[in-house]
Amino acid sequence: MLNDVKPAAGSPSKAKPKEDATWNCGWWDFQPLSDYPPRPVEWSNSSVIFTAHALQPLILARHFSSSKQFTIPSPPPLLSNPSNYDPPTIITTSPDDLWLFSFFPGKGKDGLCCLWQRGIELDNWTVKEWWTFASNAGVVAANWLGGPREWAIDPTTGVPARLPIRGPRTPVSHPTLLFVTQDHRLIVCYLRYYVPTLKMFSCSLLQSSVASERQPDNSQSPLDDVGSVRICINAAIGTTYGDPSIFIAMRSQVFPVPLSSPTPDQFPLDLGLSLDMEPDLTESYPTAQEECVEESIIEISEVQLQFDGTVMVVSSKNIPAIENASGRLKDLCFVCQPPVLERLHSTVHLVASFLDFKDYISLPVSSMKCYPFSKSEPTTVGERGSWTVQPEVIRVFDSGILAHVTPSKPVHYDHGLYVSIYDISGTQPRQKLKQAEITIGHIKVLKIPELTDDDTWEVAPIFSPVHRIGREVPIDAVVSPGQNLLCAIFPSPWSSQMSIQKLPRLPGSFSETSIPPLALAFVVATISNRSTDDLTHALSQPSMPPSEVAQVLYHVFTLLDRHSSGDFALELGLTIESYRSRALRSSNVHDRERADAKWHTAHDMVSVAACNAIFNDCTDGEEYQTDLVWQMIDLSSWIMSLLERLVKECILSSDFSDPESPDSSSSSRIARALDSPMFLHLVHPTALQNLRVSLGHVKQFRNYLAGLTPRTENAQLSREVLLDLVECSGIDVSGLDAILEKLFKSVQEFNDTEVRKALASCQPSPSMQIPLREVVNSMSQSPALNKARLFIKSFEMVDGQPHIPLDHLQKDKSKDVVSKGLLLHRARGMNCLRCGGKTEYGKDHMASRSILVWEKSWARRCVCGGSWARIDS
Structure with a gap:
């Protein structure tokens, strides 16, 4: 972008400080912004960023914010002849993240479309269908129908509400995808329920048309001239809330039809003409660039997709075109505002941005136009009102170059636009020349339809790496699902690099009253x-x-409890994700260790709940499924290991000093020790209840095996393993359960506010210290705990180093995050992108058939709620 970085005029003397470096832009720096078609980028709702390879017909994917990267498998035509196709120009994922579509233009051949279906893992995609489109009928825009209804939340009360469905209903098809093609047609592509093959039918967008599944519309759009053809080069598809209408906006360009060269058989080589003939310069012919002029109108069409109980029918009718839209079109998008209490109907706006390079002798002029849509009331019963385009609203950007325009999602019932504006010049302080990034622009939020700056939002800077100065600017961008970040991609033909920028945010305080x-x-x-x-x-x-x-998580838990009566596992998953990400990014050793302890504690708590669920599925009254004995032994072993760590922490943190001693240093030291995240197991009511239930499962399973008479070697071995596991742990299960039962009566008196604060900070709150101190001291003096067996294990004495205990975190790395058993590496396992845990759950074909019934609970998600990814071989 920055074509010139140099110090300001003048040579500084030795006594004066060094002057700052300046940079300036030329029109060629912004030329890639107007190229057709733009390089696609997609940020799915599962936080996977899809981009096109710079030179090859490949789709690259990266999960944010992990380092997981993978490539989408190619359909057979791309595998056999990759040189016949260009990189994809359209990449889009369905709202439920189960489908992916892309279009690959052909190099002088038909273009290729492909539809992928996702498996259990985020990186497991298989080709569902592929088909071709003619070279002059490629896909320009695509949009999904029939997605789940969106949610919005009141910013003052925090009450979420579900918005009306957008666009038409699709009761018999999933997925349902709309295409706008270069030949000005709308194609409905879908899979019928219980029908394995893909179906398509289309209608014209240049004239009123009706088509159905059984009677497709095969009419062709006439050419404007025998020597030219109109091609749609840019299009947008929009839907609105509570209305079945589909809006299509198209921008076209006229291209000359190339004349075929004559063959030697048609004309002889000797035409009898003199070789001394001079060219006739009296007649001038237009060049190809003069003939390929972009039209100055934007064509609008309204489409209806209906289902009459038997077949799907699509119809289109034209809305008067927008005539005064001259200039090089950059972005074209629909913005829909959801309905609120005082406005029962939603509004629709078409936003177009332009870059005018004039004669390519100066910087381009960027502008934006907004076209509101209004709907008239129906005149008769059963009719729908007609849509019309209202007068435009124009804004010209005098300072800076408008680069990207992205609509915002209706999180707070409001709507607007994120716009990226690049600076045309700037300075870089001399003392900061060694920094990795510099500011090259800013991101704003604009109001709709005024196109003015929304001052309620902060302005976010745009950073660019210093090594890219004078080389390139990001050419396209996409907003993250949570509207917190923006991903921009660079036009480099040698690499597919991206840049993550922060979006503007609403200023908010972190108090207990405001959200x-x-x-x-x-x-x-x-x-x-x-x-x-x-x-x-x-x-x-x-x-x-x-x-x-902790304050943000506290408000999140409060609103979730108010909305759905709370989901303990869901809240623990957010806690794990938040503190694990802090541990991975923290440079302070103390903060990193503290965050590690917090997310491991939250993960242990959600694992206890998962173990209880598995025990419940494997238990029929007092009987157990005999083919799942070893799986339940693994769960019992993990639960006992957790209890050992917990009671040892209590013993080490107990107050052995005289309570009447005037020395207060010990008391303050103990108070700090009781802030350990592990103590949250004892003071959080739900976590303590889950821990008591898991202890009861181990006790019941131990009594069940002890009462059996083993008849096989395997049964005898499993019985002895579990008995040794419980009896040699140093914990009297019945005695510990009595202590936890007494503690549970005390923690039930905590109010919901204190419990949420403790979970948000993942440590006991100050008000929980009194009952916690009582149970810690009672455990240290209880005969139910054998301190010698707790702190000195027989296997630790083998190497003569009893003072070096095995780290449980290191041992857990080789264990299955779901079944708590050892990873056998018999099959390609899965890795959780939230907690990093690994599993072979459902991948081991040697497992019993009964385990396949209840393993479906964790098929899509880890025990922490994270998504799965395949472990690379």
């Missing part, structure tokens, strides 16, 4: 079943102190 805007975004993403990785990225920044992280 932080980030907490509202967390709630909407959670109840919408979207990934929160981009929102957690804000909590993991070193600039946000741990107290503010």
Whole structure:
């Protein structure tokens, strides 16, 4: 972007400080912004960023914010002849993240479309269908129909509400995809329920047309001239809330039809003409560039998709075109505002941005136009009102170059536009020349339809690596699902690199009364079943102190409890994700260790709940499934290991000093020790109840095996293993259960506010110290705990180093995160992108058939709620 970096005029003397470096831009720096077609980038709701390879017909994918990267498998035509196709120009994922579509233009051949279906893992994609389109009928725009209804939340009360469905209903098809092609047609592509083959039918967008599944519309759009053809080069598809209409906006360009060269058989080589003939310069012919002029109108069409009980029918009718839209079109998109209480109907606006390079002798002029849509009332019963385009609203950007325009999602019932504006010049302080990035622009939020700056939002800077100065600017961008980050891609033909920028945010205080805007975004993403990785990225920044992280999570838990009576596993998953991301990004050793302890504690708590669920599935009254004995032994072993660590922490933190001693240093030291995240197992009511239930499962399973008479060697071995596991642990299960039962009566008196604060900070609150201190001291003096067996294990004496205990975190790395058994590496396992745990659950074909019934609970998600990814071989 920056074509010139140099110090300001003048040579500084030795006594004066060095002057700052300046940079300036030329029109060629912004030329890639107007290229057709733009390089696609897609940020799915599962936080996977899809981009096109710079030179090859490949789709690259990267999960944010992990380092997981993979390539989407290619359909057979691309595998056999990759040189016949260009990189994809369209990449789009369905709202439920189960389908992926892309279009690959052909090099002088038909273009290729492909539809992928996702498996259990985020990186497991298989080709569902592929087909071809003619070279002059490629896909320009695509949009999905029939997605789940969106959620919005009131920023003052924090009450979420579900918005009306957008566009037409699709009761018999999933997925349902709309295409706008270069030959001005709308194609409906879908899979009928219980029908394995893909179906398509289309209608014309240049004239009124009706088509159905049984009677497709095969009419062709006439050419404007025998020597030219109109091609749609840019299009947008829009739907609105509570209305079945589909809006199509198209921008066309006229291209000359190339004349075929004559063959030697048609004309002889000797035409009898003199070789001394001079060319006739009296007649001038237009060049190809003069003939390929972009039209100055934007054509609008309204489409209806209906189902009459038997077949699907699509109809189109034209809306008067927008005539005064001259200039090089950059972005074209529809913005829909959801209905609120005082406005029962939603509004639709068409936004277009332009870059005018004039004669390519100066910087381009960027402008934006907004066209509101209005709907008239129906005149008769049964009719629908007609849509018309209202007068435009124009804004010209005098300072800076408008680069990207992206509509915002209705998180707070409001709507607007994110716009990226690049600076045309700037300075870089001399003392900061060695920094990695410099500011080259800013991101703003604009109001609709006024196109003025929305001052309620902050302005976010745009950073660019210093090594890219004078080379390139990001050419396209996409907003993250939680509207917290923006991903921009560069036009380099040698690499597919991206840049992550922060979006503008609403200023909010972190108090107990006001709700932080980030907490509202967390709630909407959670109840919408979207990934929160981009929102957690804000909590993991070193600039946000741990107290503010706990405050955000506290408001999130409060709103979730108010909405759906709370989901303990769901809240623990957000806690794990937040503190693990802080541990991975923290440069302070103390903060990193503290965050590690917090997310491991939350993971242990959710694992206890998962173990209880598995025990319940494997138990029929007092009987157990005999073919799952070893699986339940693994669960019992993990539960006993957790209890050992917990009681040892209590013993080490107990107060052995005289309570009447005037020395207070010991008391303060003990108070600090009781802030350990592990003590949350004892003071959180739900966590303590789950721990008691798991202890009861181990006790019942131990008594069940002890009462059996083993008849096989395997049964005898399993019985002895579990008995040794419980009896040699140093814990009297019945005695510990009596202590936890007494503690549970005390923790039930905590109010919901204190419990949420403790879970948000993942440590006991100050008000929980009194009952916690009592149970810690009682455990240290209880005869139910054998301290010698707890702290000195027989296997630790083998190497003569009893003072070096085995780290449980290191041992857990080789264990299955779901079944708590050892990873056997018999099959290609899965890795959780939230907690990093590994599993072979459901991948081991040697497992019994009964385990396949209840393993479906963790098929899509890890025990922490994270998504699965395949472990690379």
